[in-house]
Amino acid sequence: MERPFLKWFGIVFILTINHAYAEYAEIILLGTGTPRPSIERFGSATLVSAGGKYFLFDAGRGVTIRLQQAGITPDLVETVFLTHLHSDHISGLDDLWITGWVWQRESLLQVYGPSGTDQLVRNLRKAYAADISYRTENAGLDDDKAQINAQEISEGVVYKQGGVTIRSFLVDHKPVTPAFGYRIEFGDRVIVLSGDTTYVESMVEQARDADVLIHEIAAASKKLLQRNKRLRQVVAYHTTPEQMISLLQKTRPRFTALNHVLLFGVDEQSVLAKIKAEYQGEVVMGYDLMKIGVGNKITVNKINAAAYE
Template sequence: MTSEYVALLGTKGGPAVRPGSSMPTSNLLVMNGQQIVLDCALGVTRGLVDQGMNLKTLSTIFISHMHSDHYLELGPLIHTAWCSGLVTPVDIYGPKGIRAYWDGFVASMKADIDLRIDDDGRDDLRAFVRVHEIDEGVVLERDGLTISAIRNAHPPLIDSFAFSFRTETKHVVFSGDTAPIKALEDFARGADLLIHEAMLESALPSLMERVGNGSDKLMQHWLRSHTFAHDAAITATNAGVKRLALSHLIPSDDPTYGPKDWQDACADHYTGELVVGHDGIRIDL
């Protein structure tokens, strides 16, 4: 096992959690000695601890877009890290709206935060969390790691991003939630690892029945805003990436389907190494 890796903490697409399902989307990236948390869905705190991370070392968080299955546990993660001994700055990078979320979270927790400052002698959590609302381009350059963003295609949201993490020797790209786009092929050109969202086309009708909301709006959202596994494979091939990992799986909790179905969906379109994501999997770089 190397010291540089990506851990897929939650690999389920969508915010619902059902018996037997995996957890929604969150990830830990470790490159050049830096720990980056990417997306903070329900379960991210437990997922980080299960990877052996000491929460008081939390420092950098990226949020891809403002859907709850990508940022619902952002505030609770930082608060829990604070209660675990965090005393150093935390930087949040995310789309427009992320600052309002953070301000709303600390306002909702004011009584608890004030009590812990007074009763436990803690530093003020609100003083060392820094929020950066981002746009396309280079977002952060630090200690040999360059992080860049492009807008992907996830309507109706506009500020929804894919991210590139690059050092002198490694290149990792996260698609974020997106329909297939040519720009992502260029963005991920030659990457060592592309983590791409994926839907299994044959499984969507039965998933709609299980959701049972009586409307075809959800199906229409999936079709215009997400990517089938075979299209993710085509993107990976066109980009010439060395490895492809599927995550944000739709569905992830149907026992009728397993890893082989995802592999079969990609087999005719990508011949490189394919990883079908599951919660807690660590991919060495």
């Protein structure tokens, strides 16, 4: 018997599901720290999940541990985008790569990054040659799968597949050049990641219509800044609270989480309070294992790491 009602109901239902699926992405802050070793804030790493795939931005210290705490084994991460080649953004890459290989990652690890990425990846292969040969010979792992595909990028679209578009844009982290921020577009959703940068006009352009902005922050007390020239140089290639206020006032993302929290002689609360005094939009201090759902609503949860031990 024909049941046109059910047929149409089915089509509408499927379209609705597809629409909802296409419009939802998730961000997990895996590492919100800096070169400073900290149990609270691991090295830079942000995971974006969109279109059924994981995209990892930077692979700082401890990234594999934080992934485990989020219930994600390292083999499931196949695509990594590097913002720049400072050690705090790459020092977890070897672990992610090798352990993902041991966990039998289906495809090769793909790493996009600035010039120098190819050399980094080739030298990692050399550094781990002994391990790769032991595991190939004794554990029967496939040597070919231990390759890394590196692609050095410039500004523009670096990835476009399955409804996900990822663009890189130049930021200002001089003398580190190039340094990239990334903009992830999925359906109508826009997520912008700053990487390491001082205030830069390209960020204003990219973050203007963003649903979520994940942005670095740095601050130091006046006293320390006056005394220490090196500290002044460090703060100069990061974003101060004053610059953050200006950026947020111009861009007004739906939600902003601060990461790469680099503070000297000032505390997080006072930095956040200073920003919030001048900017009324949603802005929070990011923390490791913060999960941000990006849909019609923006949701924030802390992942319960104990559930995955």
